[in-house]
Amino acid sequence: MTMPVPAASDTSVDPGADQKAHTPETVGRSPGRLMWLRFRRDRVGVISAVVVILFFLVGIFAPLISAAYGNDPYTQYGQETPGLLNDFGYPILPNGGISDQFWFGLEPGLGRDVFMMLVYGIRTSLLIAAAATLLTALIGVVVGITAGYAGGKTDYLIGRIIDILLSFPSTLFFIAFMPVVESLFVSPEEETPTWLRAVSLITVLTLFGWATIARLLRGQVLSLREREFVEAARVSGASPARIVFKELLPNLWTPIIIQSTLLLPAFVTAEAGLSFLGVGIVEPTPDWGRMIQRGAEVYRDDITFLIFPGVAMVIFVLAFNLLGDSVRDALDPKTRR
Amino acid sequence: MSEPLLEMSGLTKHFPIMGGLIVKRQVAQVHAVDGVDLTVHAGESVGLVGESGCGKSTTGRLAARLLEPTAGTVRYRGRDIAHSSRRELKPIRPEIQMIFQDPYSSLNPRQTVGGIIRGPMEVNGIAPPGGRNARVRELLEIVGLNPEHYNRFPHEFSGGQRQRIGIARALALEPKLIIADEPVSALDVSIQAQVVNLLQALQRDLGIAFLFIAHDLAIVRHFSQRVAVMYLGKIVEVADRDSLYERPRHPYTHALLSAVPEADVTAEPRERIRLAGDVPSPIDPPSGCRFRTRCWKAQDRCATEEPPLVRLQGNRDGHLTACHFPEDPTSHGGNVILDPALQH
Numbered sequence: 001m002t003m004p005v006p007a008a009s010d011t012s013v014d015p016g017a018d019q020k021a022h023t024p025e026t027v028g029r030s031p032g033r034l035m036w037l038r039f040r041r042d043r044v045g046v047i048s049a050v051v052v053i054l055f056f057l058v059g060i061f062a063p064l065i066s067a068a069y070g071n072d073p074y075t076q077y078g079q080e081t082p083g084l085l086n087d088f089g090y091p092i093l094p095n096g097g098i099s100d101q102f103w104f105g106l107e108p109g110l111g112r113d114v115f116m117m118l119v120y121g122i123r124t125s126l127l128i129a130a131a132a133t134l135l136t137a138l139i140g141v142v143v144g145i146t147a148g149y150a151g152g153k154t155d156y157l158i159g160r161i162i163d164i165l166l167s168f169p170s171t172l173f174f175i176a177f178m179p180v181v182e183s184l185f186v187s188p189e190e191e192t193p194t195w196l197r198a199v200s201l202i203t204v205l206t207l208f209g210w211a212t213i214a215r216l217l218r219g220q221v222l223s224l225r226e227r228e229f230v231e232a233a234r235v236s237g238a239s240p241a242r243i244v245f246k247e248l249l250p251n252l253w254t255p256i257i258i259q260s261t262l263l264l265p266a267f268v269t270a271e272a273g274l275s276f277l278g279v280g281i282v283e284p285t286p287d288w289g290r291m292i293q294r295g296a297e298v299y300r301d302d303i304t305f306l307i308f309p310g311v312a313m314v315i316f317v318l319a320f321n322l323l324g325d326s327v328r329d330a331l332d333p334k335t336r337r
Numbered sequence: 338m339s340e341p342l343l344e345m346s347g348l349t350k351h352f353p354i355m356g357g358l359i360v361k362r363q364v365a366q367v368h369a370v371d372g373v374d375l376t377v378h379a380g381e382s383v384g385l386v387g388e389s390g391c392g393k394s395t396t397g398r399l400a401a402r403l404l405e406p407t408a409g410t411v412r413y414r415g416r417d418i419a420h421s422s423r424r425e426l427k428p429i430r431p432e433i434q435m436i437f438q439d440p441y442s443s444l445n446p447r448q449t450v451g452g453i454i455r456g457p458m459e460v461n462g463i464a465p466p467g468g469r470n471a472r473v474r475e476l477l478e479i480v481g482l483n484p485e486h487y488n489r490f491p492h493e494f495s496g497g498q499r500q501r502i503g504i505a506r507a508l509a510l511e512p513k514l515i516i517a518d519e520p521v522s523a524l525d526v527s528i529q530a531q532v533v534n535l536l537q538a539l540q541r542d543l544g545i546a547f548l549f550i551a552h553d554l555a556i557v558r559h560f561s562q563r564v565a566v567m568y569l570g571k572i573v574e575v576a577d578r579d580s581l582y583e584r585p586r587h588p589y590t591h592a593l594l595s596a597v598p599e600a601d602v603t604a605e606p607r608e609r610i611r612l613a614g615d616v617p618s619p620i621d622p623p624s625g626c627r628f629r630t631r632c633w634k635a636q637d638r639c640a641t642e643e644p645p646l647v648r649l650q651g652n653r654d655g656h657l658t659a660c661h662f663p664e665d666p667t668s669h670g671g672n673v674i675l676d677p678a679l680q681h
Contacts, residue, residue: 227442227443228437228438228439228442228443229442229443229444229445229453231398231403231435231437231443232435232437232443232503232506233456233460234403235401235403235430235433235434235435236430236431236434236456236457236460236461236506236510237423237426237427237430237431237457237460237461238456238460239423239460242460246448246456247445247448250445250447250448251445251446251447333446333447333490333492334446334490334492
């Protein structure tokens with residue numbers, strides 16, 4: 001069959017499209033490749049990605065860093081070696097005791113190595129926050145899409161559960177719930193192992209985290225479900241699974257990524273708060289959040305101890321949010337970057 | 338004529354309205370479509386016209402089985418598909434496709450044009466010779482787009498081009514019937530003609546039957562061999578094109594035709610019928626004839642007795658009207674010659 005209408009008939013209405021047609025670089029590239037090109041052109045995004053990856057590498061390779069550096073996060077150098085801390089427990093050397101041996105200085109009181117505490121603290125916090133974020137996003141996406149797509153009674157039931165979870169004072173619940181979870185597995189006389197504390201933290205954070213993302217996605221799915229491209233897919237006989245994964249999910253990456261990039265730093269801080277309250281990770285396991293809490297107690301006498309974990313946290317949270325923005329822009333074919 | 342391709346009879350769709358504070362229950366229902374009988378033969382184009390909210394889009398969606406009818410039957414090639422499950426519909430799906438009204442929401446913004454057109458082929462496991470991508474390029478060429486644009490996203494195209502992409506998607510499965518739900522009403526007038534001509538060429542060359550839903554009478558006259566007029570969920574008049582446009586019998590059809598703007602300003606002014614009031618609510622439609630609340634000929638009988646859709650005296654074969662007090666057939670236009678391009 002021949003062309004009933006010449007190809008150029010419509011392009012006269014849209015001269016921009018006509019011009020682009022002659023630009024050879026946009027022809028024949030897959031969406032994934034275009035996405036990568038868009039992302040690479042975004043300088044802020046690339047820098048943020050490098051910073052975020054660096055933080056994760058520091059966390060993953062903490063034992064290697066410790067071996068190369070020569071110190072560890074548990075030894076109380078200030079107590080063992082005289083001449084490092086004064087009578088009040090503060091480092092004698094200026095700037096919090098920074099020296100060749102202790103790059104970021106010494107912890108006031110116990111006299112541990114701040115650099116090592118930070119490296120291992122990042123490891124602990126990121127592990128917990130990343131696991132909680134992944135689980136939260138996964139549960140939130142599954143429940144949210146189910147509620148939005150199924151509708152009816154399922155939607156009503158899930159909606160009420162979300163209502164209850166969102167109206168709950170979660171911090172109070174964390175404090176009350178953490179000892180319960182731990183006592184389920186460990187008798188009160190025994191020492192609670194650190195991995196169990198981490199697992200219960202992840203469980204509790206996930207339990208209260210998924211409701212927001214589920215509610216958000218439910219709304220998105222409700223509006224997308226009625227769009228005509230979903231009807232077009234149904235007319236061609238597409239299964240519900242195909243509609244969810246091929247038609248709806250690509251349109252949901254933006255809210256999922258934004259929520260997750262907000263969740264991860266929030267979980268890092270939430271975990272820090274719980275550790276401060278004594279229901280999270282406890283001494284002597286190094287923890288990023290608890291370092292900041294301890295730094296806040298001593299900042300009038302030793303500001304250096306607050307600066308290192310604090311600045312590291314600011315850089316991490318900022319880089320993570322900027323990275324989320326850039327990924328979202330790269331995923332959206334409409335952005336002009 | 339041969340056995341109808343699509344046959345709808347007594348087709349009814351009521352949408353429930355839920356109310357109540359805690360326990361939701363049905364308080365009323367919208368009578369969107371209320372007993373529609375319509376047939377589409379192979380290769381034929383049937384126009385369905387009516388005001389907004391008269392149920393023509395719902396009828397189209399019932400015919401495509403996007404909605405399940407409350408009552409009545411939808412027969413495709415003699416098989417009732419009114420309550421078929423997705424699995425039972427699977428073999429029929431490729432044969433009935435749809436073109437949508439809004440070219441901006443009918444294409445997934447996150448898929449490339451190639452992905453959109455390839456989708457129906459993937460769903461139905463169709464592997465054309467030369468591969469799906471070659472078929473996508475061929476389809477893009479058929480609808481008058483540059484085949485090299487398959488890797489672009491929908492937002493890079495204009496409204497008319499997007500509608501062509503939607504048409505290419507509908508053609509991907511080589512359908513026997515296309516339900517076109519106001520395919521040009523969202524487009525510029527200059528683009529409308531191009532898209533209608535494209536659809537007409539497809540109907541002629543590929544022998545695809547169309548159920549063409551529109552509110553623009555001129556376009557329906559240009560495109561359809563048979564036309565049905567809908568009012569408030571019911572068909573009030575159905576006839577072949579020339580019979581309907583030249584010798585309409587139902588007062589509502591008269592009113593609709595008189596509302597078509599005249600392009601020739603020098604022509605003598607025509608009779609202009611102005612309908613008073615609004616379309617009554619489909620939640621509580623009037624008894625008897627639904628048009629009686631706005632009809633200038635309405636009498637007591639119209640409120641009590643619903644007029645059946647029958648062939649009136651003086652009408653041509655296949656010209657059915659649902660009216661107790663029909664207008665006289667207008668005298669002119671007795672001898673009509675079909676557009677030779679559309680004759681088959």
